[in-house]
Structures are given as C-alpha cells and as structure tokens.
Amino acid sequence: MDELIELLKEFDGIGQKAAKKMFFQIMTSKLKKQKLIEVIEKISNDYEICERCFFYKYKKLCSFCDSQIRDKNLICVVSDILNAEKILNSKFKGIIHVLNGEININKNVHPEKLKIEELFARINSEVEILLALNLTFEGEVTANYIATKLKDKAKNITRIARGIPLGGVLDYMDNETLEDAIKNRKIIKKG
Amino acid sequence: MDELIELLKEFDGIGQKAAKKMFFQIMTSKLKKQKLIEVIEKISNDYEICERCFFYKYKKLCSFCDSQIRDKNLICVVSDILNAEKILNSKFKGIIHVLNGEININKNVHPEKLKIEELFARINSEVEILLALNLTFEGEVTANYIATKLKDKAKNITRIARGIPLGGVLDYMDNETLEDAIKNRKIIKKG
Numbered sequence: 001m002d003e004l005i006e007l008l009k010e011f012d013g014i015g016q017k018a019a020k021k022m023f024f025q026i027m028t029s030k031l032k033k034q035k036l037i038e039v040i041e042k043i044s045n046d047y048e049i050c051e052r053c054f055f056y057k058y059k060k061l062c063s064f065c066d067s068q069i070r071d072k073n074l075i076c077v078v079s080d081i082l083n084a085e086k087i088l089n090s091k092f093k094g095i096i097h098v099l100n101g102e103i104n105i106n107k108n109v110h111p112e113k114l115k116i117e118e119l120f121a122r123i124n125s126e127v128e129i130l131l132a133l134n135l136t137f138e139g140e141v142t143a144n145y146i147a148t149k150l151k152d153k154a155k156n157i158t159r160i161a162r163g164i165p166l167g168g169v170l171d172y173m174d175n176e177t178l179e180d181a182i183k184n185r186k187i188i189k190k191g
Numbered sequence: 192m193d194e195l196i197e198l199l200k201e202f203d204g205i206g207q208k209a210a211k212k213m214f215f216q217i218m219t220s221k222l223k224k225q226k227l228i229e230v231i232e233k234i235s236n237d238y239e240i241c242e243r244c245f246f247y248k249y250k251k252l253c254s255f256c257d258s259q260i261r262d263k264n265l266i267c268v269v270s271d272i273l274n275a276e277k278i279l280n281s282k283f284k285g286i287i288h289v290l291n292g293e294i295n296i297n298k299n300v301h302p303e304k305l306k307i308e309e310l311f312a313r314i315n316s317e318v319e320i321l322l323a324l325n326l327t328f329e330g331e332v333t334a335n336y337i338a339t340k341l342k343d344k345a346k347n348i349t350r351i352a353r354g355i356p357l358g359g360v361l362d363y364m365d366n367e368t369l370e371d372a373i374k375n376r377k378i379i380k381k382g
Contacts (some may be wrong), residue, residue, distance in 0.1 A: 001238070001249065007230045011223070013212030024272050026231055027238040027247060033231060039198045040224060040231075041218055047192070047218040056218060058213070060370075081215050117325065165297030 025129075046183045054115050055084045056100035063088055064095040071095070073155075077119060077146065079139065087132065094130070097122065102138035103145055111145060120149065128156040135162055195218045202315045215346065243313075245289035245306050254279055255286040262286070264346075268310060268337065270330065285321070288313065293329035294336055302336060311340065319347040326353055 001023070008019035023035075026033045050062040057066075064070060064084075074094025078084050079102045087096060099114045123129070131146060133139035147157050162180040164173055173181075192214070199210035217224045240246075241253040248257075255261060255275075256323070265285025269275050270293045278287060290305045322337060324330035338348050353371040355364055364372075 004230050004234055007226065011213055011216055011227070013209035018204035018209060020273060022202055023234055023238075024201055024247075028240055033235045035198060036202070037228060037231060040228060043195055043214055043217045044221065044224045047214075049219055049251075056215075082211055085211075112286070150355050171253045 013101075047083075053096050053098050054086075054100060054118070055081060067095075069093075073126050073129050074130065075119075076132050078132050079134060079142070083132065083134075094128075099133075099142065102133060102136075102142040104138045116140075116146065118148075119146070120153075122148060123154050125153070125155055127154050128158065129154045131157065132160045152171065192292050245291060245309070246272060246279075246287050258286075259286075264273050264317050265319050265321065266310075266313065267323050270325060270333070274323065274325075290324075290333065293324060293327075293333045295329045295332075305333075306342075307337065310337070311344075311356075314341060314345050316344070316346055318345050318348065320345045322348065322350045327353075 002058075004046065004182050005016070005019045005023055008014055008018065008022055014022070037095050046059055048057050050057045050065055052065050053062060055062055056155055057119065071094045075097050076092060076094055077097045077099060078087060079099050081098055084096045088182055097115070097119045099116065099119070101109050101114050103109055103111055103114065129146070129150060131143040133143045144160055147159075152156055161184055163184060164170070164181045170178065196207070196210045196214055199205055199213055200207065206212070217227065237250055239248050239251075241248045241256055243256050244253060246253055246255055246324065262285045266288050267278050267283060267285055268290060269278060270287045270290050272289055275287045275289050288310045290310070292300055292305050294300055294302055294305065320337070320341060322334040324334045334350055335372070338350075341348055352375055353368055354375060355361070355368065355372045361369065
C-alpha cells in the first residue's frame with residue numbers, strides 16, 4: 001500500500017494525506033474509480049502541448065496560436081501553463097510563450113532546460129516581448145537573462161509592473177515594492 | 192477543461208491547484224498517465240473493504256480480522272480508515288471497527304449512516320470496547336452515543352485518555368485538557 005501511495009505522490013500537488021484519501025476512495029468506490037479513469041483518458045486524448053508556445057492544445061487547437069484575433073506581435077512570456085491560463089483569461093490580447101520553469105542554479109535549472117531557445121526562434125524586430133515571470137528572485141533572474149540576450153533583437157522588451165496588489169496593505173509591503181509603486185504612480189486627476 | 196478539473200476535484204483531498212497540476216501532468220506525460228492508470232487498477236484489484244470491521248483487505252485478507260495473534264475480545268472503534276491505519280501501526284493488540292464517520296447532526300450524519308449497528312452486532316459480554324474517536328465535539332457525541340447504547344452489553348467500555356501530547360506546551364492547552372492531564376497524572380516515583 002505504501003508503495004502505491006508513493007506512486008500517487010509522484011504527482012506534483014498530491015501530498016501524503018491527499019494520496020491516502022485518493023487511495024481509499026479508489027478502493028471503496030468502483031464508480032469513482034471508473035470516472036477517474038475516464039477523466040484521465042479524456043485529458044490524455046483531447047489535450048496536448050502546443051509545440052509552438054508550449055501552452056496546450058484542445059482537440060488540436062491552441063487558444064493563443066490558433067486564434068484569429070490575437071496580436072501575433074505581442075508575446076507574453078510566463079513560467080508555466082497555470083500562469084498562461086491566467087493570462088488567457090485576462091484582457092491581454094497578444095500571444096504566449098511558456099518557459100516551463102524559471103532559471104534556478106541551486107536546483108540545477110539552467111537556461112538550456114527551459115524553452116528559451118524556442119522563444120528566441122520566435123523573435124523578430126516587429127515583436128514586443130512582455131516578461132510576465134513571477135516577481136521572485138528566480139523570476140527576476142530569468143527575466144534579466146532573456147532581456148540581456150534579446151537586447152536589440154525585439155522591438156520592445158517590457159516587464160509587468162511591480163506595485164501594491166488590490167486589497168494590499170501598505171504596512172505589510174516591502175520597501176522595494178512600495179518605492180516602485182510610488183515611482184510608477186498614476187495621475188488620477190490633473191491639476 | 193474546467194469540467195474535467197471539477198471531476199478531479201470530486202476526490203476528497205484534491206483542491207483546485209492540485210487538480211490543475213494533475214491535469215497538466217497527465218496531459219504532458221504519457222508515461223505518468225500510464226503509471227497512474229496502473230496504480231488505480233492495482234488499488235481497485237488488490238484492495239477491498241472488509242465487510243466485518245470496515246478496514247480494508249489486501250488480497251482478500253484483513254490485517255485485523257485475519258490476524259492470528261490479535262485479541263478478538265478487544266475492539267478499538269475509530270471514525271475512519273486513516274485512523275485505523277494509525278492504530279494498526281501502534282502497539283495496540285486488539286482488533287478494529289471503522290465507523291466511516293462521526294455523528295454530525297448539522298451535516299445530516301445520523302447514527303444510521305454510520306457502521307454502528309454493525310458494531311453492536313459484534314459485541315458480547317466478553318468484549319472490551321475502546322472508543323478511539325477524535326477528541327472533537329463530533330467524536331465525543333459519537334462516543335457518548337455508543338457508550339449509552341452499549342451499557343451493560345460489553346464487558347468494558349473505555350475511551351482513549353485526554354492529555355498533553357508529546358512536545359505540547361502548557362501555555363497553549365485548553366483548561367479541560369490540562370485538568371484531565373492533572374487528574375490522570377501518573378506516578379513516576381513512589382514516595
């Protein structure tokens with residue numbers, strides 16, 4: 001049993017408790033088990049990775065690459081598919097490029113392990129790159145790496161703005177964020 | 192996609208994030224998908240619920256009921272299989288009865304929904320019942336219900352002791368626990 005639970009735990013996002021609960025649910029309900037198998041087969045049959053942007057295709061179509069209305073000269077770079085989903089559901093009207101991670105030398109994630117070469121292959125002087133990587137140390141390192149390498153090759157390279165999130169309390173903000181939020185202040189009424 | 196994620200979330204223990212992560216892992220790796228299907232089939236084939244104690248059987252054998260060395264006159268009552276597992280791995284040498292829940296009137300869990308009748312059917316005047324239900328409101332209600340119903344029918348009815356857990360800090364203990372821990376104090380050196 002422990003061995004089977006370990007196998008379930010190999011899935012990122014499934015911890016010890018969740019794996020045990022899944023185990024018992026699969027064991028106790030033939031119906032739940034059958035439905036789970038069907039879901040897995042459906043995912044595996046209907047979805048695949050887009051070989052261009054590394055987002056996913058549903059029934060052979062990528063919501064970004066195969067869109068007729070999206071601006072193909074504005075590429076938003078994100079670290080994973082979950083982030084790409086967030087962008088898809090936002091007002092952003094360009095296309096996407098999923099890196100499949102962020103540079104992390106400590107964890108042995110070097111640029112070659114990411115889809116960075118594939119990003120560079122998509123760039124030309126007409127293209128604006130929006131670096132929407134996480135505002136963490138690894139995200140910043142990755143954004144800087146790409147920005148340095150792409151210098152002069154893209155039309156524009158931009159980074160999502162740092163600021164105070166909706167509902168954010170100044171007390172709890174770090175100074176760098178606060179200073180950026182002040183520097184990037186927006187005029188709401190011109191005197 | 193949202194529909195498939197909702198189906199994964201029907202599994203207790205799988206939240207929104209975990210379901211999405213599973214989805215993408217199944218989508219991106221045929222190998223992981225195949226291994227998951229195998230694990231599910233193995234669980235479904237090798238494990239089943241024991242119709243006597245409601246713990247599980249592995250290849251038709253229950254670790255409690257089919258044990259030759261366990262004391263069949265000492266039945267530990269727990270609320271779920273995870274708790275039964277903890278008892279199995281402890282020094283306890285009796286057998287088990289899994290209720291599949293605790294009485295919770297607010298959530299419409301009445302005694303009839305639990306394996307309480309099945310417990311009563313196992314009792315005779317030789318049997319000691321150890322109520323190892325959670326020390327929560329629902330656990331106490333369930334323990335009291337069983338104790339009242341079984342009065343005079345079992346040889347002994349006991350409840351796991353309330354006290355301060357290993358590593359527990361007195362500051363953070365509620366008064367009831369502390370008072371019980373004092374009342375149940377153990378002699379470590381007799382004067």
